[in-house]
Amino acid sequence: MLGEQTLTNRPIYLDCHATTPVDQRVLEAMLPFFTENFGNPASINHIYGWEAEAAVKAARQTLADAINATPEEIIFTSGATEANNLAIKGVAEAYFSKGRHIITVQTEHNAVLDPCNYLRSLGFDITLLPVQPDGLLDLNQLEKAIRPDTILVSVMAANNEIGVLQPLAEIGAICRNANILFHTDAAQALGKIPLNVDAMKIDLLSMTGHKIYAPKGIGALYVRRRNPRVKLSPQLHGGGHERGMRSGTLYTPQIVGFAKAVEIALTEQESENQRLTQLRQRLWEQLSQLEGIYLNGHPTQRLAGNLNISVEGVDGAALLLGLQPVVAISSGSACTSTKTTPSHVLIALGRSEQLAYASLRFGIGRYNTEEEIDQVAQSAIATISSLRRQPLLNSSATH
Numbered sequence: 001m002l003g004e005q006t007l008t009n010r011p012i013y014l015d016c017h018a019t020t021p022v023d024q025r026v027l028e029a030m031l032p033f034f035t036e037n038f039g040n041p042a043s044i045n046h047i048y049g050w051e052a053e054a055a056v057k058a059a060r061q062t063l064a065d066a067i068n069a070t071p072e073e074i075i076f077t078s079g080a081t082e083a084n085n086l087a088i089k090g091v092a093e094a095y096f097s098k099g100r101h102i103i104t105v106q107t108e109h110n111a112v113l114d115p116c117n118y119l120r121s122l123g124f125d126i127t128l129l130p131v132q133p134d135g136l137l138d139l140n141q142l143e144k145a146i147r148p149d150t151i152l153v154s155v156m157a158a159n160n161e162i163g164v165l166q167p168l169a170e171i172g173a174i175c176r177n178a179n180i181l182f183h184t185d186a187a188q189a190l191g192k193i194p195l196n197v198d199a200m201k202i203d204l205l206s207m208t209g210h211k212i213y214a215p216k217g218i219g220a221l222y223v224r225r226r227n228p229r230v231k232l233s234p235q236l237h238g239g240g241h242e243r244g245m246r247s248g249t250l251y252t253p254q255i256v257g258f259a260k261a262v263e264i265a266l267t268e269q270e271s272e273n274q275r276l277t278q279l280r281q282r283l284w285e286q287l288s289q290l291e292g293i294y295l296n297g298h299p300t301q302r303l304a305g306n307l308n309i310s311v312e313g314v315d316g317a318a319l320l321l322g323l324q325p326v327v328a329i330s331s332g333s334a335c336t337s338t339k340t341t342p343s344h345v346l347i348a349l350g351r352s353e354q355l356a357y358a359s360l361r362f363g364i365g366r367y368n369t370e371e372e373i374d375q376v377a378q379s380a381i382a383t384i385s386s387l388r389r390q391p392l393l394n395s396s397a398t399h
C-alpha cells in the first residue's frame, strides 16, 4: 500500500519507531469526521454534537478494551509526550504532601526524563535506575530504591531505541505491594504486545497513535479509577473536558483514527509479530556475517520489529551518510543545535562512545517486505566494508 504512494528512488523506510504512515483503513474511518460529522462532542443540544460524541464514546471503549480498562479511565491527549507529562507532573502535584521521591530509569524517553528533571528543579528527588547490559531493569535494584516517601515509579513498556520489553507485571507487583503508583510509557508497546492494566497492576499508562499507523497528534493516558483511585492534578485548565483532567475540544477525527488503528493492530498482532520477527532475523543474519557488529538490547525480550546494532571501526556520521540514499533509519545519536551526543540509552547499556555513535536503529513495520530487507542488508554491508577500507577518510569525519 505504501509502495503505491511512494515515489520511486525514495529510500526504504525503516524508521517505524519514529513514526508510521497512516493506514488507508484508518484514513477512511476518519474522513467523515472532518466534513459531514464535524460536530463538537461537547455540544449536547443537537445531532451534530451527538454524532461526534457517539464516535468518541465508541473509540474510548475500543482503547479501554485494548488494555483491559474502563472507558472512564481513558483521557485523550495530543500524544504520549503530553500523556507522560500529565501522568508524572499530575501525580507529583496531587501527592506531594505524601512524598517527593520518584523512581525512573536511565533508558526512558526524554518525554519521561525531562518532566522528572523539571520536578527535580522544584525540589523533588528523582532516582534514575541503571539497566543491565541487555537493557532490562534489575528488579532487586528497584526494590532497594523504594523509600517511604516514594510516590511514583515510571518504567517504559518497550524502549524506542533498542525495543527492550521491561517486565511490567513484576514491576507492577513490587509497586502495588509498596503502595506506590506505577506509570508506564507504552508508546511503543500499544498494539504490539499484550497490555493488561489489571494483570500488570499498572496505575497510569501513556499511549500514542502515530507509532501504530494512526495520525500524529493523538494519544491517551489511562488513569486507574479503583483499587486504588489515582488522583491527578490537571495540567491544562479550561472547559473541564475529560472529567476536568484535560481541557480542550476533543479532536474527533484523530480519536476515531486512533481507535481504528488500535483495532487493526490488535486483530493482526500475532501474525504481524511473527512476520516482523522473521524480517528482523533475516536482517540480523545478513548483517552479523560481518565482524565487529554488536546487537544492542536483549536478543528476544524486544519488539518484533526492532533491530539495533553497533558497528566497530567506522564513524557513525559517515555510516549514516553512506546509507541515506538507500534507507531511512535513525542512528544512536541525537543532534541538538550545537552538538551531537551519543544515545543515552546505548551509554546506559555500557557501550563505548564510538559504539554508541556508530549505531543503527532499524524499525521494521507493516509495509516492509523481504526484498526491502535484503536490499538494506546488502547496502549496509557494502557501506560498512567500504568505510572500513578507508580508515583515513573514516576517522576524519566529524560528529
Ligand SMILES: *Cc1c(COP(=O)(O)O)cnc(C)c1O
Pocket (backbone or CB within 6 Å): 017, 018, 078, 079, 080, 081, 082, 109, 111, 156, 158, 159, 160, 185, 186, 187, 188, 207, 208, 209, 210, 211, 217, 218, 219
Ligand atoms: C514516540 C514516543 C514518545 C512521544 O510520543 P508523541 O506521541 O510523539 O508525543 C514517548 N515515549 C516513547 C517511548 C516514544 O516512542
